[in-house]
Amino acid sequence: MATAVVVSAAALPAAPSPSPVRYTPRRAALRDVPQLHAALLKSGELTTSPESFHSFLEATALPSSATTAAHLAYAIRLLRLGPHPPLSARSYNILIRAFFRAGHPEDALHLFVEMLGAAIAANVCPDQHTIANTVKSCARIYALATGRSVQAYAVKLGFMADQFVLNSLIHMYASCGDIVAAKVLFNAVEEKGVVTWNAMIAGYFKNGDWKEVVEMFKGILEVQAPFDEVTLVSVATACGKIGDSKLGERIGDYAEEKGMVRNRNLATALVDMYAKCGQLDKARRLFDRMHSRDVVAWSAMISGYTQADRCREALAIFNKMQATEVNPNDVTMVSVLSACAVLGALETGKWAHSYIRRKALPLTVVLGTALVDFYAKCGCIEDAVKAFESMPMRNSWTWTALIKGMASNGRGREALELFSSMREANIEPTDVTFIGVLLACSHSCLVEEGRRHFDSMTQDYGIHPSIEHYGCMVDLLGRAGLIDEAHRFIRNMPIEPNAVVWRALLSACTVHKNVEIGEEALKQITPLDPNHSGNYILLSNTYASVGQWKDAAMIRKEMNERGIKKIPGCSLIELDGTIFEFFAEDSDHPQSREIYEKVDEMIENIKMAGYVPNTADARLDVDESEKQVSVSHHSEKLAIAFGLMKSRPGATIRLSKNLRVCVDCHAATKLISKVYNREIVVRDRNRFHHFKDGLCSCNDYW
DNA sequence: ATAGGGTTAG
Incomplete structure (x- = not known):
């Protein structure tokens, strides 16, 4: 009995309220560990009772928020130096699990290797627990090849019928991107438990295959297989990603009915889902009802507001968060910076930047890109460059953000130079990168360069121009005064021009006082986008610019008759x-x-x-x-x-x-x-x- | 003793 060992349960600090699902071991504060150790040594239990030894190892090493590197170091010293009873798989398993849970999966794998060595020396053989926990560590660090060799052990040792081994392997393959291997194992499992289903769903989830997540859940409902809160977390989140508000709402109602929203992860997933399905106020009501909110819950709510373009509310809720004990992390700050970027809130964003530095939050690619984008969108292009240069890792999004920033700040040449550097750094441009490049050309009147990049996009990079690229080209030609060419360009487009494309032409006509083509452009726009006041105003202004006041007035009258209101300037x-x-x-x-x-x-x-x-x-x-x-x-x-x-x-x-x-x-x-x-x-x-x-x-x- | 879960950028 494990309980017999521990000196006295009362000597241990009370465990924080246990989560309903997970096993929570007894833990010891570090300063109590030596005392406990001494008591066990003195009574002789430490070496004579394997149960006591394991129990002590668990109390020392199994992580909680209070577990530190020192706890783990203590446990590992004990394991290696003793004294202890003859080592068993159990002792290694405790430490493998401890290192995994404490966020050191590599060390867990090292321990596994050490254990294999001990297996030869001392007849310690990995068991199904060892395999499952080692496989989990492989999944965490995406060590697919290692995971495969661990599976070989599992086969050799005859553990492939064990549910836990199977489920961890399914999860490992799926989260390493080998969805086929995961599916093969999944199909081979005869008695699929709820965790088996969840592991497979999580696999599709990790691969961003939201549709398949939803499909699998529909399959679960069809065959009446079991599901639980964990299933719903993945499925609700997937519903948000693909905008399946119907299923999302069903899940939300079901979770409410069964009282599952008390589960914080599920409530957070639902908040995220409602926000992404456009039901931001519903998301907020659920968020307000949550019993406790961790950093993920707060971040989900903030990003919900940011993505819905309600950035002032995003910052307001961030302010509320700061009045709590919960500390923002890098993910939180991404949404905050993104809100500041949209609003042009330079001071607030600068404060966010200084917060990131002060708290030494990890400057991930995403966070760094958000910083670059924020500075660029506030017109502080020098600071955007500084942020860019300070990043340890950059990807194509990062480069694109800076290129677009340069472009919109009128520094077309520099944007194009950046594009060259990007190519030299071997970062693949995307379709959006080319939008930045074409914007750079149009804002700086670099017509030849624009034409060249437009052609090279398809020829050299195999990226087919989207309607946005065509829009940029029309803008580029039109602004440069090449109205006829722009008009021809539209007529030769292989895809249907939309209102944005025609409006670019119309706006060029206003600048260059071209009434004839302006009229044609408005004629084309009207069926596509009949209620956009800007179209009428542009043509009216074109008439006014050449003194055709009557025509200008007529257009305004037409606008009024159709009940089209001018968008108020703000x-x-x-x-x-x-x-x-x-x-x-x-x-x-x-x-x-x-x-x-x-x-x-x-x-x-x-x-x-x-x-x-x-x-x-x-x-x-x-x-x-x-x-x-x-x-x-x-x-x-x-x-x-x-x-x-x-x-x-x-x-x-x-x-x-x-x-x-x-x-x-x-x-x-x-x-x-x-x-x-x-x-x-x-x-x-x-x-x-x-x-x-x-x-x-x-x-x-x- | 053991498996599965939520938030982020151009």
Whole structure:
């Protein structure tokens, strides 16, 4: 009896509340271990009773949150140096399991090898427990070849009928990507238990085959095979990934009904599933009802908001998390940075970066890429480069993020140089990389390079252009003024052009005042995307730019008749870590009056520097002076005025807006940067504008 | 004694 050994159960610290599923051994605080050891030595039990020895080993080595490297070191010294009873498989098994659970699968494998040596010397033979635990370690480090040789032992020793051995092997093969080997074993198991099914499902899960996870579960239901919480965790998560909200919801309801949502992992999986199926508020209600939330639960909720483009709420919930005992990890910070990137929340994101450094969170490829992307999307391209260079590992996503960042910050040449370096580093570009490359060309008017890369994409890399690539090309040609060529390009596309492609052409027509093709473009867009206000506004502005006021007014009238509302312009500005949101003609802000006064002052000042209001993009139903007032209340100007009021002199003003910068705001902002001696960085829908000393980084080409 | 589970980037 194991209990007979331990000096006194009362001498041991109470175990934390045991999880309902897993076996939780008695544990000893490190300072109690020698005492326990001494007592066992003194009574002689340590050497005479194998049961006592094993029990002591378990108490010392089996990990809990309190287990340290010192515990493991103590146990391994005891095993190697003794004194102890003649060693058995059991002693090795305890340590193999301990090292595995403590996150040292390699050491577990070393112990297995050591055990095989001992097998020769002292007649210690691996048993089914040894095999199962060793196989688990192989799975953890993706040691497929090693796993196969362990299976050879299992065959040789006749353990292949053991459920535990079989299940661990199925799991090992599946998680190492050898799904065929896993399936062969799975099919060979006659009595499939719930764990057998789960191991196979987990295999498909690990390989990202969400559809097959769902299919297997449907198979389970069909043959009425057993399933449990663990099954549902995988299946619910898979439902989220493929957007199967019907099955997801059934699982959610079932879990509620059976009280399974008390299982934290399952509740977390359901939160994730609801969020990914677009039921964010349902996800939140479940999250709020959870009894305890660990870092994964918090991260799931935060990423749910980020992925649903509700980034301010993502940051709000991150703030709540910080008031708890749970510490964010690298995964949490990925979502946080991604939210900051979307919002252009530079201060908050910088804080996140410093947190990562302070806590020495592992700079994984994903986290590093999120950092690069964040800095690039906040217009801090130098910091993006620094983050890129500080990463120990980069992949194609990382390079792509920086290339796109360079492109949208108007540094096309550098983006193309980066692309060359990427190739020299032997990182395979993807379809998205080429979108970055083509954007770089179009934002910097590099027409020849763009054509070359577009052709090379298919010829040299076998990547077939998607509609987005075609859109970039139309944009590139159109912006460069090659409107006819762009139009021909669309007509020769092998796939149906969509509204985005035609809109790129239309927008080029607006810039280059081409009424004829602009009309054609709108005609093509209307059936594809009838309710997008931008289309009408672009053509109306094209008419206005060549003085066809009647036609311009007619288009606006048509818009009104069809009940199409202009998307309100919206600008975000972050000051001292708080994000302020402005709409055109906004009067919601408590300091509205001061802000409008500041706008008037700003306009007067830049007029003295030569500003002439450009009302081509203004509403048409009012007279000229009203038009001037209306453009002066564009959301950008309100946000800039607020920024001037609230930041110290000379500080850079950064804002991000939902539409593209209008001609008037662009001209005004250039002058504001000069008159107020401020750098102003504006992120619009498409790209960045860095205003300084009366000039813009886009060279007025956007 | 033993097997299976949730969150992340372009």
